[in-house]
Amino acid sequence: xxxxxxxxxxxxxxxxxxxxxxxxxxxxxxxxxxxxxxxxxxxxxxxxxxxxxxxxxxxxxxxxxxxxxxxxxxxxxxxxxxxxxxxxxxxxxxxxxxxxxxxxxxxxxxxxxxxxxxxxxxxxxxxxxxxxxxxxxxxxxxxxxxxxxxxxxxxxxxxxxxxxxxxxxxxxxxxxxxxxxxxxxxxxxxxxxxxxxxxxxxxxxxxxxxxxxxxxxxxxxxxxxxxxxxxxxxxxxxxxxxxxxxxxxxxxxxxxxxxxxxxxxxxxxxxxxxxxxxxxxxxxxxxxxxxxxxxxxxxxxxxxxxxxxxxxxxxxxxxxxxxxxxxxxxxxxxx
Numbered sequence: 001x002x003x004x005x006x007x008x009x010x011x012x013x014x015x016x017x018x019x020x021x022x023x024x025x026x027x028x029x030x031x032x033x034x035x036x037x038x039x040x041x042x043x044x045x046x047x048x049x050x051x052x053x054x055x056x057x058x059x060x061x062x063x064x065x066x067x068x069x070x071x072x073x074x075x076x077x078x079x080x081x082x083x084x085x086x087x088x089x090x091x092x093x094x095x096x097x098x099x100x101x102x103x104x105x106x107x108x109x110x111x112x113x114x115x116x117x118x119x120x121x122x123x124x125x126x127x128x129x130x131x132x133x134x135x136x137x138x139x140x141x142x143x144x145x146x147x148x149x150x151x152x153x154x155x156x157x158x159x160x161x162x163x164x165x166x167x168x169x170x171x172x173x174x175x176x177x178x179x180x181x182x183x184x185x186x187x188x189x190x191x192x193x194x195x196x197x198x199x200x201x202x203x204x205x206x207x208x209x210x211x212x213x214x215x216x217x218x219x220x221x222x223x224x225x226x227x228x229x230x231x232x233x234x235x236x237x238x239x240x241x242x243x244x245x246x247x248x249x250x251x252x253x254x255x256x257x258x259x260x261x262x263x264x265x266x267x268x269x270x271x272x273x274x275x276x277x278x279x280x281x282x283x284x285x286x287x288x289x290x291x292x293x294x295x296x297x298x299x300x301x302x303x304x305x306x307x308x309x310x311x312x313x314x315x316x317x318x319x320x321x322x323x324x325x326x327x328x329x330x331x332x333x334x335x
Contacts, residue, residue, distance in 0.1 A: 010043035014187065015150035017051040017091065017141070020068035024075045025211035027204030030252055031156060037080040039154060046086040047148050047316065048076065050309075053091050053098070053140065057118075057133045073305055077214060078295035089312035091144060096320040101136075103327055107172045108139050117161060142166035145184060147323045148316070154189040156194075160186050177330040180323070184245040195252070200229045200245040212249075214288045215295060225281045226274075235272035246276040253283045295325045 016036055024033065040046040052069050059065050069090065081088055090099055113119065116138045122130040145153055145166045153163045163186040170181035194203040197210025204211050212224045228246050233239050241247040241263040251259050262279065265271040298305055328334040 009151070011045070012151040013045040013047065013149065014039055014152045014154060014155050015049075015145060015148050017049050017054075017144050018076070019051040019054050020065070020072040020074060022068060022206060023071060023215060025204055025213050026252070027173065027197070027251070030195050032154070033076065033079055035154060036076070036086075040082060040085040044152070047150065048081065048086050048088050049094075049144070049316070050090045051144065054137060057131060057137055063187075070302070070305070071215075073130070073309060074295050074298050077293045077298055077305065077308065078215075081293075083188070083308045083312060087312050087315045088308060089316045090309055093309070093313035093316055094147075094320050096317070096324045097140065097143050097149060100147055100324060100327060101140045103331060104139050104143055104146075104169050104173060104174060105136065107176055108142075108169050109172075112165065112168065113138055116165065138162065138165045139169065142169045144180045146170050147320045149182040149319070150184045150322065151304040153184050154187045157188055160188065173327075177327075180326045180330055196245050196248055198224060198228045198245070211245070212284070214284070215292060218285065221284065224282055225284065226277050228273075228277060228280075230273040233273075233299070236269050238269040239266040239271075240274075241266040244273070244276070246273060246280055250276065250280045250283060253287045256305045258283075 014034070018032070036046075036048055050069055050072050052065065055065055055068065059200070061067075073088075076088065077083075113135055113298060116135075118129065118137065119135050122134060141162050142165055145163065146169070153166075155163060161187060163184060167183045171185055174181060196202075197204035197208055198210065199210040202208050212221060214221070216224075228249070230244060230246060245261065247266065250262060254262070262276070266276070325334070
C-alpha cells in the first residue's frame with residue numbers, strides 16, 4: 001500500500017469493508033486480505049466489516065448469502081485477523097448504518113449517484129432490472145465509512161471512487177449542518193498490482209472463471225493450477241519467465257533465491273510449463289497449509305466464530321451510536 005505511510009500513523013484509524021461473494025481466491029488474498037492482516041499490526045486502530053447488506057443488490061438466495069458470510073468470516077480469521085487487534089463484525093448487525101443512510105440520502109445529489117461505476121455499468125449493459133439499491137449503494141457505502149470516522153480507507157485503485165464519493169457526501173453534510181464527519185483518505189493497494197488469472201490475460205476474478213481458490217479442496221486447486229494457460233513453446237526450448245503466468249504466480253510465494261533459480265531453469269530450456277505448475281502447486285499448498293488447517297479448526301467451532309462477530313459488533317456499535325447521536329442532534333431529530 002502506498003502513502004500515507006503506515007509506519008508513521010500510529011493511533012490513526014483504518015476501516016475496510018469486504019463484500020461476501022463466495023470462496024476467496026489468490027487475487028483477493030494478495031489484493032486485499034493479506035494487507036488487512038498486516039495493517040492490524042501497524043499500530044493503527046483497525047475496523048473490518050463483512051458488507052452483507054451490499055450483497056442484497058445482486059443476491060436473492062438467503063441460504064447462499066448466509067453461507068458466503070460464514071465463509072468470509074472463516075477465511076479472514078484463518079489468515080490471521082485477530083479480534084484482539086481488529087474490530088471484526090457484520091455490517092447488518094449495526095442498524096445505524098441503514099438509519100444514517102436515509103439522512104445522507106437527503107443531502108446527496110442524484111447526479112453524483114448516476115456517475116457511480118456499478119450503476120453506470122448496469123445502464124450501459126442495458127439492464128432493465130437495475131434496482132434502487134444498486135443506484136443508492138454508494139450512499140450506504142459512504143455511511144459504512146463515515147460512521148466510524150476513519151483516517152484511512154485501504155482500497156484498490158479501481159475502488160478509489162467509493163472513498164471520493166464518501167468524502168463528497170461528508171463535505172456536503174458538514175457544510176449544511178455543521179462538522180460531524182471526518183474526511184478519510186484512500187490508502188491505495190500497490191503491493192502486487194492486480195493478480196493475473198489462470199487465463200493469462202485478465203485480472204483474476206470469479207466473474208472470469210480464472211481463479212485459484214486457496215481454501216478449496218486440494219483436487220480442485222490442482223485442477224486450477226494445472227489449467228493455467230501458457231504459450232506453446234516446446235519443453236526443450238528456452239522460455240522467458242517474465243512473460244509467463246505460472247512464474248508470475250510462483251513469484252508471489254517464493255523468496256528471491258527461489259525465483260532466481262526457477263528463472264534460470266526457464267531460460268536454460270529442457271524445463272516444461274508442466275514442471276513449473278507442479279512447483280507452483282507445491283509452493284502454494286505449503287504457503288496456505290497453516291491457514292487451511294486453522295480454517296478447518298474454526299469450522300468445527302462456529303459458536304466461537306459467531307461470538308467473535310457478535311463482540312466485534314458490540315465494539316463497532318459503541319462508535320456508530322455516538323456518530324448517530326451527533327447526526328440526530330445536528331439535523332434536529334433529537335428533542
